[in-house]
Amino acid sequence: IELRKDSAIKKLFEDVHYADIAEVLDEVDFDEAIYIIKLLDSEKTSEILTELDEDTRLRILDNLSAKEIAEEISEMDTDDAADIIGELSAERQRNVINALEDIEHAADIKELLSYKDNTAGALMAKELVKVYETWTVAGCLRRIRGQAKEVSRVHSIYVVDKKERLVGRLSLKDLIVAKNDQKIADIYISSVDAVNVNEDDEEVAKIMSKYDLEAIPVVDDNNVLLGRITIDDIVDVLKEEADRDYQLAAGLTQDVDSDDSILDLTKARLPWLILALFGGFISVSILGGFGDAMSKFPELFFFTPLIAAMAGNVGVQSSAIIVQGLANDSLRGSLFKRLLKETILSLFNGLILSVLLMSAGMLILGFNFNVGLTVAISLISVIILASLIGTFVPIILDKKNIDPALATGPFITTSNDILGILIYFLIAKLILGF
Amino acid sequence: IELRKDSAIKKLFEDVHYADIAEVLDEVDFDEAIYIIKLLDSEKTSEILTELDEDTRLRILDNLSAKEIAEEISEMDTDDAADIIGELSAERQRNVINALEDIEHAADIKELLSYKDNTAGALMAKELVKVYETWTVAGCLRRIRGQAKEVSRVHSIYVVDKKERLVGRLSLKDLIVAKNDQKIADIYISSVDAVNVNEDDEEVAKIMSKYDLEAIPVVDDNNVLLGRITIDDIVDVLKEEADRDYQLAAGLTQDVDSDDSILDLTKARLPWLILALFGGFISVSILGGFGDAMSKFPELFFFTPLIAAMAGNVGVQSSAIIVQGLANDSLRGSLFKRLLKETILSLFNGLILSVLLMSAGMLILGFNFNVGLTVAISLISVIILASLIGTFVPIILDKKNIDPALATGPFITTSNDILGILIYFLIAKLILGF
Structure with missing residues (x-):
């Protein structure tokens, strides 16, 4: 790194998983971390940022302009984006959100920031695959090809009525097995578990692990579909809960690790x-x-x-x-x-x-x-x-x-x-x- | 229940999720639990059995014949089946496995039982969707329609070479987006994380949560694809690990809950x-x-x-x-x-x-x-x-x-x-x- 061989470093990190790069960055000198972050392209760095320790991340973000942060944010899913923006000061939050080019993405993030901590709303992502019950299978597949590019993993396809209310679900598998001219209304599964946007996140974790769900849709009081929570978010909730219980039992008032001051x-x-x-x-x-x-x-x-x-x-x-x-x-x-x-x-x-x-x-x-x-x-x-x-x-x-x-x-x-x-x-x- | 209105009970439980029925069975009298289990069809009871407390389950299985257990087992995924058979005595294990009609299923379960506790092998399921790199997208979709019926959730499609060695992965999404005449060899993603069958299960949990994986393929020392582990299994491993740590810290030598004797x-x-x-x-x-x-x-x-x-x-x-x-x-x-x-x-x-x-x-x-x-x-x-x-x-x-x-x-x-x-x-x- 000292010789600043940019292309060599770039090449070195090209095939490395972002979670591993994040580990490296947590350990190297701070200046070096900033240097590497600025060197790599934002598709990769946005993933790295989500994996960093909160302390390291905050220090790195302090060294980036609102516009640079907005560039990173625009590559992230809404839930990760909201988590990271939520760590910034109120003023910087506004600056970063204003610097976002995609207005819809910005609005989604703003919505997520408005939910209270430790609720389903704060945990969910806005990215999901949604179809209307009136569509046909063929039309549906066409639209999903469009929507799915934004969604990193398709767990379930949620079926809504005209008023955006959740009425059921479909799996990609069901869709592949169905005939092209069938209506969604005929093939969807109407029993669907959903959680209210104000539900406590530990309660969501309990429901998802009890029913072995990999994703759960989030609705408001009128049953309007707002977002979805995936099981990897739940793994984090469970870990945090276990850590907190353990810390309380050991007599530690807050989340510390041995590298803290x-x-x-x-x-x-x-x-x-x-x-x-x-x-x-x-x-x-x-x-x-x-x-x-x-x-x-x-x-x-x-x-x-x-x-x-x-x-x-x-x-x-x-x-x-x-x-x-x-x-x-x-x-x-x-x-x-x-x-x-x-x-x-x-x-x-x-x-x-x-x-x-x-x-x-x-x-x-x-x-x-x-x-x-x-x-x-x-x-x-x-x-x-x-x-x-x-x-x-x-x-x-x-x-x-x-x-x-x-x-x-x-x-x-x-x-x-x-x-x-x-x-x-x-x-x-x-x-x-x- | 006392009036033994079979059809009424059947109807009552029809729309209830199996995890909820399991909770009811854990609470009611033992005779009633047996009665309900025998009343419901094996598709539902097999799911209920996997959700029951270990104590209740063992007592129920004691009251079923090897053939009845085999019927339940035949409806289960291999990993759940192996877990449940593993709780029985060695002799009953043999009887139940011999009573299984599907020879392939029986062989899979036997294989899973052969792995040591707390290894990736003991955790994995044999059900997965596997395609050969020489297939075309159209042929692949056809075959997947067949394979996918056995697999409750398709996370990833694993690509293997002629010698069954894992070479890459595909998502259903990639497959839907691809053209019908493309070869799998041209579209699969060759970077694929996999764990060895003898890997410690807590290590697998760490890897999956670090890289945010929803499923990971399990291979032997020659990289031959043996099975897959899904994130819901990992949620259980994490919970057990946290519970065990907490119990050790509190001075409890084994997993007890307050309803034990x-x-x-x-x-x-x-x-x-x-x-x-x-x-x-x-x-x-x-x-x-x-x-x-x-x-x-x-x-x-x-x-x-x-x-x-x-x-x-x-x-x-x-x-x-x-x-x-x-x-x-x-x-x-x-x-x-x-x-x-x-x-x-x-x-x-x-x-x-x-x-x-x-x-x-x-x-x-x-x-x-x-x-x-x-x-x-x-x-x-x-x-x-x-x-x-x-x-x-x-x-x-x-x-x-x-x-x-x-x-x-x-x-x-x-x-x-x-x-x-x-x-x-x-x-x-x-x-x-x-």
Whole structure:
């Protein structure tokens, strides 16, 4: 690259897939990336841009004029175009859209930008193959040859009535198998799944994967066909959802990766740690409040980390099962039955663990029976309570439309720690009477 | 259902999507499910069977004869058929395959069963549309009309040479746009992504989502076309992968959902809890070892849960970032640089948290300066160490081909707890000199 052998570079990248070029550009120096982008033709660079990391892309776009960006955009499908323009400032958005030569394309992109984030509208593309029910197969094939050039992949052909309302679908296969003089109205399949433009994108993902759909049409409240969502967009939604759940569970407030700056990483990590520190303080105060017991039963204090850790682990297990159940829509039966089952389960697990604990504590570490009993009873109580909280909280969060995955994160672990320690010492006070 | 109005039930289910029927069957009584399955025709029930929960499906299949299962299987695509037969015992597998009337279908299923789990071979279907490069467009269209009836969705048409080796691909769209007398050899696209039959399925998912492919052909070592994988299979792989990571992080040893039996749930949960209990014992012993300090510095013991919790939280945060980086192939740069960055980051976070801790501890709780300093220095050290372990362990696990998501689970949290407490008391001993 340093020697600036333009033609050699051009040739080098000619046969390389755009996703691979994007990977290279994410890694090379920034100036080199700009240089390569300007060198390649816009058909290729537009595809590369959609594949780049958001950070790299934004920096590259900052170095291009509105007209240059518009050139790239004009090569993109409307959904990718809207995503990328959406990342720009409001003023640049206007400039880029005004610089677009194809007025229809610009209008489509503007429409897509108007839908709220995380809705079917924000996810869909305007490119689709649409036929009117009154057409014949032959006429249809002729028109499709025209429309299909704009659409990168033909999944389904959507059939609409005169008022542009979705009435059915056709596959290319059906069309090829049909006779030329048949009417579309006679051969289309009238059962067609569609989603409303305001539907949540995770809901769309659920519907598409439940019914194994490769594309789904998007309609407005009057059933007018507006666009379509393809399964590759859904793969991205599913990935983002899984990543977000995982991050919430791990105590990260925002999407970070390890190559982000220390400041960004701190922003994502520190808030949860401060929360945990605050929780830690509460447990320090609780322990301090029971400090008088220390002279009589020092062993009690040795077990606090164990009790706290068990409460945390059990709570996370219970929550994770519920969170996954909610994500897969597989939770059935009443909340009461579920809590009852969780109680029996944790009583059972708690008994086994307590027996292990008492035998080990008394035989190996040589604690007296009353202390052993106290720890054992506390352990069972704490396990039951933590599992009930772990079951209850994600269900409540979900009902309040908050992401239930929050319940597997540090917030619940910290609360369980505190509650576990409090219960432990209250039980100890009851049994040992200090 | 109780009145057994067969025709009414039949009619009721006629227009219902098979995925919805499967949901109903998962919920109703088992006898009713069997009854409904036997009532509906095999075209519909075969689709329902593929959508059922594994548990429900196995119980239903137990109640069907090998011949009845074979009837269902004969309506399925080879990949679904192989998945379902694979769940049966070896003897029943043979019986069902022998009962299949279509010998070719049976041979395809047998072939698919022979591939190892989690490989491209186990994921692929044998149904595909294949043309020879020597054919003409017209002949091709004729043949495709025949082949396509077997294939539920035509993604790509694969072009092979005389020796069945994959040489390129064609889309239905290309074929429709082409003239009838053109040769396939003149119009096919020779650049075609393919995966080896022994490739790991998560790798296939990465490739397909990186290159936005909707289907990918599967070849053997001689590039002979064996089958194809479609993106809906990949959606399942991605979901399973995300679920497994989440479960590992939450401390569940196997795929459970909340409707499983208490025994199954215990099997998934108890092993990790015993591990955590064992870890808890070690921390009890450590604390016991430093028990003499209790009379002089009782406050030290109040802080153990706080130190342990912070170690756990920081470790999980660091691991989660690395695990996601590994999953997205976005980790770049040397391990040393990464550890250095993590050290600076946690030093920075640790300092902020320690200042908060010291001021709160001394001002609000009124601890003396030396104890405050001890806790603060311990906190910084523990945060740095936990984040280094959190960064290091998943990278090492990944290099040893163990799922790095294990590192965000109870195993690491427990180790970090123990290490955190040990370091804390060692530093306390150094500073306070007990």
